[in-house]
Amino acid sequence: MIAERSNDARQRLEDEAQIAKTRLQVFWSENHQDYTSRALLQPYAEALRARKIDPDRLHSRGHCPFCGGAAWISSRKSTSDADGGFRYLGCSLCGLEWNYGRISCPACGEEDPHKLPIFRSDAHKTVRLETCETCRRYVKSIDLTLDARPIPPVDDLVSLSMDLWAVEEGYTRIEPGMAGI
Ligand SMILES: [Zn+2]
Ligand SMILES: [Zn+2]
Numbered sequence: 001m002i003a004e005r006s007n008d009a010r011q012r013l014e015d016e017a018q019i020a021k022t023r024l025q026v027f028w029s030e031n032h033q034d035y036t037s038r039a040l041l042q043p044y045a046e047a048l049r050a051r052k053i054d055p056d057r058l059h060s061r062g063h064c065p066f067c068g069g070a071a072w073i074s075s076r077k078s079t080s081d082a083d084g085g086f087r088y089l090g091c092s093l094c095g096l097e098w099n100y101g102r103i104s105c106p107a108c109g110e111e112d113p114h115k116l117p118i119f120r121s122d123a124h125k126t127v128r129l130e131t132c133e134t135c136r137r138y139v140k141s142i143d144l145t146l147d148a149r150p151i152p153p154v155d156d157l158v159s160l161s162m163d164l165w166a167v168e169e170g171y172t173r174i175e176p177g178m179a180g181i
Contacts, residue, residue, distance in 0.1 A: 031058055031068060035176055038069075038092060045069065045094035055094075062089075062106030069093030071106050072175040073152045074130060074141040089139070090152065092175040105132035106139060107174050119166075124159040131171055138171045153178055 027037035045067050048055050057068035064071070072092035089100045104111045115133040118141075126146065131138040140163070142152045156177040163173060163181045173181060 028057065031060070031063075031070070033070075033175065035180060038175075042093060042095075049094040049096060061109055062100070062104070064089075064091035064094060064096050065098050066096045067091060067094040070175040071100075071139055072173075072177055073156060074100070074106075074139045075152055076141065076143050076145050078145040087141075105135060105137065107137040108132060108135035110134040119162070121159070121162055121165075124155070124162060127155055127159040127162060129162055129166055129171075131166070136171050137174050138166055139174050140177070 024037050027034045055067045059068040069091040071089035073090040075088050088097045090097050110132050119129040126143040128141050129138050130141050142155045
């Protein structure tokens with residue numbers, strides 16, 4: 001999978017300028033999953049956010065309130081007034097983290113807790129997979145309530161085996177992490 005991604009990126013570098021431009025424009029306006037376009041547009045989206053310039057993109061439910069990007073990660077953080085910790089989603093495009101306290105699937109909006117099973121692994125105690133039986137998507141969640149140290153990108157990489165398990169079970173991650181899964 002990782003090799004495929006880098007081949008894709010290399011191939012994209014050889015695209016005609018016009019084709020390359022069109023692919024980026026399609027990603028920007030339609031927000032479908034396109035790992036390479038996402039990586040290419042990340043610095044642009046981050047710069048817009050730093051300058052508070054509205055990116056004028058589609059804002060679907062469960063997506064980033066600033067740029068409309070899909071969530072690549074979820075995290076739980078403790079706050080002084082909530083023992084369980086608040087749930088945040090991390091934007092795959094502009095990097096914003098936003099509070100998403102409600103129990104619902106960020107991809108399809110499913111709210112029935114029985115259709116939103118959570119999977120854990122003894123090997124990675126701070127990581128869990130929040131899955132959805134309705135759309136078969138999942139988001140990886142990192143628990144930052146017990147230990148302030150884990151940094152989501154690192155936890156994401158070391159728990160790659162959980163993504164491989166999820167793919168085998170027929171789930172698709174809402175947005176891939178840095179390893180391309
Ligand atoms: Zn964003
Ligand atoms: Zn769903």
